[in-house]
Amino acid sequence: MREIIFDAMEQLLGDCCSPNHVRRIERGEGGPKERAVLWRALQESGFTDALVAEARGGSGLSLSDAYPIAFVAGRHALPLPLMQTILVRGIMSETNAELPEGSITIAGDVSVTPDGTVVSNYVPFGEVADWVLVDFGDRAQLLPATGAQRHIAGGYGSVNARMRWTNPSISGNELPGSHWRAYGACLISAMLAGAMERTLNMTLGYANDRVQFGRPIAKLQIIQQQVSVMAEQVFAARMAAQVGFSTAGTRPKLMAAAVAKQRTSEAVGTVSSIAHSVHGAMGFTEEYDLQLFTRRMHEWRLAYGTEVYWSKIIGRELLAAGESRTLDFVRQSLAG
């Protein structure tokens, strides 16, 4: 199943989400229309209903089955919240809720002012999404992105936004709250792993092709050692993301999501640094594609809590469990 989905996603994004598509959407070139074309392609592929039950017209996949969708989205730096949309639609479809049109992202935080204004300081994909799922703790709610003031919350090329809804219309579209940060973290960990794998592939290719002092730099012992360390981190990140997705249901488990986001985020520094170090000046240019992935990796690391945030959550849980063996905690709280 996973291989079929992987190949189908690769083919789809290879066609409709080239590096230049990504650049255009990042820069806002072509406006909402550019995004709409890409979204339509994703929607027509049927992937957006991957987790929706077959009875409601979806594919009825488990989250575990859907892992390659998020991973391949990361491999192509897909600038739209496909996997977030898939999860929200999947969970909504378990109720009688009507499934909305368009892309859905998950807000990283929320605060509500006394006059009812809703603010989220960090909404990954907030600049390009149609809907934002905001977790109020006691419940979660879909808010329309068009009703919000948006400001880019990041550096060059970011599609993350600070968003602010004045008196949002809260009608329907309500879901259980409180776990959405972990869900967001889990989904983005697979995208992180995909982006890291792409940078590894680019780095391997560059090292074999680039000739310096008369031979490919891949022959240099120091390059070989660095790239091996990079590969170790990418392999670990990929496994961590799979741990996060390892459920036969639709919802990530809290500790598995925590491990997924902790470990993938921790890998970002090493993977990005080595990729840039091997690529030299070329990797530092806008026109070369590496930056699409390394920029995204740093942003996704920040989204939904960095490694230290999730480390603290895991550490507190481990202490609270009163276990005297870390291995038992790992076996019992987590997949494997």
Add this chain to the structure above:
Amino acid sequence: MREIIFDAMEQLLGDCCSPNHVRRIERGEGGPKERAVLWRALQESGFTDALVAEARGGSGLSLSDAYPIAFVAGRHALPLPLMQTILVRGIMSETNAELPEGSITIAGDVSVTPDGTVVSNYVPFGEVADWVLVDFGDRAQLLPATGAQRHIAGGYGSVNARMRWTNPSISGNELPGSHWRAYGACLISAMLAGAMERTLNMTLGYANDRVQFGRPIAKLQIIQQQVSVMAEQVFAARMAAQVGFSTAGTRPKLMAAAVAKQRTSEAVGTVSSIAHSVHGAMGFTEEYDLQLFTRRMHEWRLAYGTEVYWSKIIGRELLAAGESRTLDFVRQSLAG
């Protein structure tokens, strides 16, 4: 001045503190007599009164002048608390206190039970010292080591002790309290820097001598890169220790001591790891001298607070200062 002291200490310890002396004292071979012989040599050199005012028969050096004494002690893994003795005698000589016979160390912590028993869980050099300076906060006191129960507080070859005095005789030998952990940290940072420099020298020698795959391993790019990283850490540690000692008086300044211990401790992991990695199996044997220094480095890192302890102290002080420029804090609170 410093060069003269450096050379004199090198000559002295080269004569009386060979690696085999260190081993014998670590193992307790020869008993207290073995230590007494070494201590007598140190005492006769006059170094023990380096900080004592000339009017009281000492050399009247500043702490800054005395830096090479601690550094060279570290370079030879001197298993007696020479520098601690020097500082305590120097500070005591500023009062009318009588200066005691024998070596003095500084306890890392203290607790007092309701019945008056004094316990220190971590006394560096506690197993081999004659006196222990214990800091009770409101005052500090010299306690005789012979009056204490001692247990080794460390692994193979450690001379650190857990010490316990039942109803210690508190008579005289009182000094102002509250800063002795920082003083101990400062002194040991220079010993750490010395031990690290020694491991660097050993590693350079080994890499140039050791032939593998037909040539010295020093020719391998990966070895060159590793040893360069090691050297960077050793240079930084040496500079940090000098920052700690940079006073024309006898007492280290708190923030300078904090930086000295933080930065030297932080270097230990990298320096020790690379030294062992380059030396391979040989560096892992008891009979080769490297272990004398790497074991000590790990112990000294633990003594008087590790890098995270001192980092927290520096961080709190920086926040409390209300500065908006880290550079100004660094310039104003610290030497340089």
Add this chain to the structure above:
Amino acid sequence: MIESLELTSIPAEDEALRASVRAFLDEALDGVPADVRARSWMGYDADFSRRLAAKGWLGLTLPKEYGGGGRSSFARFVVVEELLSAGAPVTAHWIADRQSGPLIHKYGSEVQKKFYLPRICRGEAFFCIGMSEPNSGSDLASVTTRAVRTDSGWKLNGRKIWTTNAYRSHYMIALVRTSGEPADRYKGLSQMIVDLSFQGVTVRPIHDITGDAHFCEVFFDDVMLGDDALIGAEGSGWEQVTAELAFERSGPERIYSTLVLLDEWLVFLGRDMPVDDGRVALLGRMASQLCVLRAMAISVTEKLARGESPVVEAALVKDLGTEFEQQMPLLIADSLGDDPDRPAPSVLLKTLAYVTQISPSFSLRGGTREILRGMIARGLGLR
């Protein structure tokens, strides 16, 4: 080439072994302090090894006809995971169980299999590995120990070093030159099983940085071996050693050898220390890393169970695991010194000191990190 590692889980029939192993260890290790248990796969207890054998937990993956368990590599994973994480003293049988047994099973004659394998499974034959020599270092192809044909077998002369447990093992499987010169490198090397009780064998234990003696120097002075000492084909020593190192590297040792320290620290934090964000984050980070490393080790085990030879994947997991194990004592030390007014208990300090001192050896055994990374680079297609 390297293959991706996919998440997999331990089959229920193998997981079912865990309860009995755990119960056995709870009793066998009761009261053994952490600084002793921290030795684990450096801890020697021949009696303990024989008790494990009596339970059927040695030679688990060898066929039943030779006294083995006839089980999959998952079964061995579960047993080994329990042994190492609890800090059981397993070094006596470790090499026989992990690599000498599988090596003999793969390359040995029927006679050799019938002789050695049941003894290994009963905990009666302990093995050591004769690879390194004083001037070889990582360059194994430069070995000079030589076996010369005699009428009745082989005459062995030379010297091995860094041989773990030689002074308390029964046999060594030695890489020796049977033809050619050192300049011929890989060609002309063979493996010999040497009975260490034979005349002409001298063993000198070497004390290490922790004060223990594991490493040995072994001298061969006209040691007369029978024809049956040769294991596998003459001249195939290099290929066999490579396979043997693959057995060595694919075990889960490389993620569990410092768990006793981690758990001792965990208990100290939970019992004696106030919650501090720095400590809690460090604890959680290690649990997270352990979780991912374990999932990777299980994935390698699954490839073994399918009969593949995941050499590069195992090297990758070993190198990551070594990083985890070598960083752990450094990180825990930093945390233990984060509040000198709350000093750590003595047993925790001793455990820390032992693990700190032993940790450089984690990257000596089974190939230095540089060698492993070179293998990974080749597996990645760097050329």
Add this chain to the structure above:
Amino acid sequence: MIESLELTSIPAEDEALRASVRAFLDEALDGVPADVRARSWMGYDADFSRRLAAKGWLGLTLPKEYGGGGRSSFARFVVVEELLSAGAPVTAHWIADRQSGPLIHKYGSEVQKKFYLPRICRGEAFFCIGMSEPNSGSDLASVTTRAVRTDSGWKLNGRKIWTTNAYRSHYMIALVRTSGEPADRYKGLSQMIVDLSFQGVTVRPIHDITGDAHFCEVFFDDVMLGDDALIGAEGSGWEQVTAELAFERSGPERIYSTLVLLDEWLVFLGRDMPVDDGRVALLGRMASQLCVLRAMAISVTEKLARGESPVVEAALVKDLGTEFEQQMPLLIADSLGDDPDRPAPSVLLKTLAYVTQISPSFSLRGGTREILRGMIARGLGLR
């Protein structure tokens, strides 16, 4: 060989410069947001550079007869430390002040010195460096851009890349081949001052990962240079470039280019965040590292002030400083994401994003980390 670095302090007369520089910057940078200041030595403001020149702070170490300040390297250290740590936009004059001026002073003819140095000190001549070429990478000796003798000077053809600020500089000092072939390597290379307004020069800015354009590709197509374009001796280009790189590496840029981020985070912690042991420890650690790096940079400056050429020591400090600067955005990001319910203000996030994106360039300029470490290894006597 490398020498040890001894703690030293900035002489009082040089330290005295600080107050006036600080007062000037407080006014000049008032209200400039941190994410703009974070550009610092990548920030271009020709007017600002000329205001600094008017204060006498460009060409501080050049002799007064050429319009310089006639001051020691300590004086330059103080001014540069203030400029960079405040995040002043200095890139316009940076290369002229740091290396082109000293290079012309050391190797130029009297005519060249009289022409260029006063202009540099007045902020009227901005320079860029033509070293790299599309196929050279770190291998500078392989350059193929060539200057051929003509009746009246030289004819230049070829291409340079990764030339910072070429599109907004007046001159380039280019490393070119004046005799021999690329196979001759170091031999036959010379340095030329190229007026970038000349016919035949084409400059293409290259956008970088932050969206800014600093790097350029520069094409020379039959550019006719006068006799006076050659700087130093013909064929001495390699030696001169090595000296120039030493000027580049011994400045304090390599410890201050991320301080704007550190300070913005410091203010956020002090104002908006509760005390958390993890955050406080990270903050303290960075202050401690900064303290030690600064002491090392001052020690290198003292060697410069004594007329020494501390090439290896400077490489060591630069590599350590680069580690500090490249780690900083990674560490601060981790901390900023340690409590998503207390999100960082927008300007801090933008500052972080900029510094994160620009940070790979810290190890591109002035030699990769591998090259610096190779220099250190040689300085340590590894052979």
